[in-house]
Structures are given as C-alpha cells and as structure tokens.
Amino acid sequence: MNPLVSFVLPCFNSAEYLQQTIDSIAVQTYTHWECVAIDDGSSDATLAILLAAAERDSRFRVITRENRGLIASLNEGIAAARGEWIARIDADDLCRPERLAVQLGYCAQWQLDVCGSWVGFIGERRGEWHTPVTDAQIRLALLFNTPLAHPSILARTSLLKAHPYPADAPHAEDYALWCQLARQPSVRFGNVPQVLLQYRTHRGQVTQAKKAALLITAQRVREDYAGHALPLALQPLAAEFAKLAEPSRLLNHAEWRWMCDFFRQLLALRPESRGALGEWWLDTLQRSRGVSLLDAPAVLRLALQMPPPQAERPRVLKQAARLVMSDRLWQVLKNG
Structure with a gap:
C-alpha cells in the first residue's frame, strides 16, 4: 500500500544538520509517509547518514548519483514519489511532530492544492515568519516575492508532476513555480497560521554569486507574473512595478x-x-x-x-x- 505523503529531501554535503532533520521526520504523529532522499553527489558523510536512516526505517528511500543541482534533485524526488502529497523539507530544517497531521487536515478543510505554514527561525536568526494565509492574499503577495516558505510546503503530487520546477529559474525555482501555478484559477493556495517548521539560517547558506543569480531570476519572474496578475489598467506599469517591488532594492x-x-x-x-x-x-x-x-x-x-x-x-x-x-x-x- 502506497503512503499518503512523500517527503522530498534533497541533500548536498548536508552532513552537519542532516541527522536532526531525519529525526524530526521520523517522529511525525501522522505515520503514513515515505521520505525520498536524494544524495546529489555529496563528498561528506551525507550518503552514510541517509543509508543508516534507511536501514533503521524502511520508509526512508535513498537515491544517490552525481551532482546535478537542486532543481534536478527536486524534480527527480517528485517523479519517484508514491504518495498523493509531496512534503518539502531541506536537509538543515526541522519539522514539528504535528506538521503532517495539521497540514493534511488544513488542506482537507479548505480544499487546498499547495499549503505552507508559518516558520520559526533557528541558527543565526531568531523570530518567526508569518506568511499570508488565504489564497487571495498569497496570489497578491506573489507580485512582490514568494509568500510560501519552500521547505514547509505540502502540495498535491499530481500537480507537481504535471508542473515540474522550471530549470531556467536557478535559486528562485519555488517562486517561479508558484507564479506559474497561480495562473491557474483552479489551484488553491494556503498557509497554516501556525509554526510547523524550524528554518535554519547560517553563514554560507546563499553565496553572493547565488544572490545575484536569484535577483535576476526573481525580477524576470515578478515582471512576467505582474503582466498577468495585475488589473488590466495597470499592466502597462508591470515592468516598472516589478523593478521597484524587488524586496532588496x-x-x-x-x-x-x-x-x-x-x-x-x-x-x-x-x-x-x-x-x-x-x-x-x-x-x-x-x-x-x-x-x-x-x-x-x-x-x-x-x-x-x-x-x-x-x-x-x-x-x-x-x-x-x-x-x-x-x-x-x-x-x-x-x-x-
């Protein structure tokens, strides 16, 4: 019998915090899940940690191969998933034990297709990120930046298999995907107004080179989405708006x-x-x-x-x- 939820866990040289992430998955109060972990050509102890987890718990499945990057790993993990839902998590973040139970209930209550949650910061930053909650608020917020914490996402597998992460959106692949899905009126977004994920911040998380690439990609995605999502009378202003709406400008x-x-x-x-x-x-x-x-x-x-x-x-x-x-x-x- 296939699990209802498939965690997709991309890993690249993730040994420092990976065991904590695995432990947080293993203690979920909702137990009908699998975890598809992709070792993206790591050179540290990442693969050994993943294989040990799979030996202890058959719900962990490990894919290992040469380095292909995050987008390829995400799409490969989704393609291999057997569950009806994809639960995203990164190899340095922590789930609350009730995460899956709460998100599955929330999706059923509001008939959602993509559901994130509020997150708490650990590591070098403290505090919480309270993301917009409703579908309408999220669609509006996409005009500015991503209003969904990527590693907190629970989304329908069929939707993500039909719409893979775009290969031409490095370091902003989630923002590009949500904007793409938001073009479909039938797709419903939401965020659980509760902290269900601890998001780790640390030095070296995003290099300056990656930041530059992210800004370029996000600017293109923002302008394209604004040209679609803004009221018709404001669409001629989409390019200027997208430039000035950049959160770091x-x-x-x-x-x-x-x-x-x-x-x-x-x-x-x-x-x-x-x-x-x-x-x-x-x-x-x-x-x-x-x-x-x-x-x-x-x-x-x-x-x-x-x-x-x-x-x-x-x-x-x-x-x-x-x-x-x-x-x-x-x-x-x-x-x-």
Whole structure:
C-alpha cells in the first residue's frame, strides 16, 4: 500500500544538520509517509547518514548519483514519489511532530492544492515568519516575492508532476513555480497560521554569486507574473512595478512616490486587496530613502486606506519616528 505523503529531501554535503532533520521526520504523529532522499553527489558523510536512516526505517528511500543541482534533485524526488502529497523539507530544517497531521487536515478543510505554514527561525536568526494565509492574499503577495516558505510546503503530487520546477529559474525555482501555478484559477493556495517548521539560517547558506543569480531570476519572474496578475489598467506599469517591488532594492524619493501612487491605484481597482497591501506599502517605505515629515500626509493616507496588520505596529511606530526626525538624521542615528 502506497503512503499518503512523500517527503522530498534533497541533500548536498548536508552532513552537519542532516541527522536532526531525519529525526524530526521520523517522529511525525501522522505515520503514513515515505521520505525520498536524494544524495546529489555529496563528498561528506551525507550518503552514510541517509543509508543508516534507511536501514533503521524502511520508509526512508535513498537515491544517490552525481551532482546535478537542486532543481534536478527536486524534480527527480517528485517523479519517484508514491504518495498523493509531496512534503518539502531541506536537509538543515526541522519539522514539528504535528506538521503532517495539521497540514493534511488544513488542506482537507479548505480544499487546498499547495499549503505552507508559518516558520520559526533557528541558527543565526531568531523570530518567526508569518506568511499570508488565504489564497487571495498569497496570489497578491506573489507580485512582490514568494509568500510560501519552500521547505514547509505540502502540495498535491499530481500537480507537481504535471508542473515540474522550471530549470531556467536557478535559486528562485519555488517562486517561479508558484507564479506559474497561480495562473491557474483552479489551484488553491494556503498557509497554516501556525509554526510547523524550524528554518535554519547560517553563514554560507546563499553565496553572493547565488544572490545575484536569484535577483535576476526573481525580477524576470515578478515582471512576467505582474503582466498577468495585475488589473488590466495597470499592466502597462508591470515592468516598472516589478523593478521597484524587488524586496532588496533601495528606493529614492521619486520612486517611493511612484509606488505610493501605484498602491492607491491597485486598491481602487482591487478593493479586496486592502488588508494584504498594508504590509507591502510599509515594506516599501522601509526600503525608501530621502523621506521626511513632508511625506507624513501620504503615509497617513496609506495607513488609513490600507492598514498594516496589528503585528506590524512596532514597525509602524518606528517608521513614524523616522519621518518626524527626517531620513538623514535617522540614518545617522541608525548607523552611529
């Protein structure tokens, strides 16, 4: 009898934290699963750890071969999966014991096809990432960046086999895939509003070279999705929006004002996006330089029209203080 869920666990020189990840999979309260682990040509003890896990527990299956990269490993693992659902996890992250049980129940309750969860950070960073919860919020957030924590994903196997991770989207393969799937109205997204995964951050996780490649790929994906997902009246602005919406880009004052106007136009055309846009205009303000007390009326108008979530109140107050003392003084105090 085939398992209901197949974990897909890509591994490349992952020995340092891999055993902890395996242990977190093994203690799932929902037990009808398998784990397809792909050793992507590792030169450390990764393969030995995986083979030992498979010897202890027959639910672990190991594929080993030469190095082909993450995208190839993900698609190979999905192709080999026997379950109806794919559960993603990386070789340095940890599942909560109730992860599968909660996500399967949530997918059944809301009829979801792709389901992530909130995540907690471990390693060099602390805190939690509270991703958007509903299908509508996630589709809107895809205009800016991925709103789904990749290693927390539970998705229908049939969907991922029909739509493999795109080979031309290195380091942003998940963002590209979600944007591709979001073009289909029948696909439903969601995030469990509960921390079900511990996401490890550590040095060397993403090299500068990979960051550069990710930015290029994400920019292309964002522009393409914006041209599809924005209201028809705003689609001519898709290229400029995609450039300024890049989360790591610092905006000058003119670009900040352009984005303010864009948010107001988007709200007018999509009133249902009011709740989700509050966090995004606040992010944009935080990335903008040269703002001052003269921008306070525009910021107040945005706050009234698109209130940020209550959880963002500390950041709202921080940005309000920044406007009062002017950006130049704020940066001096921040850096000094």
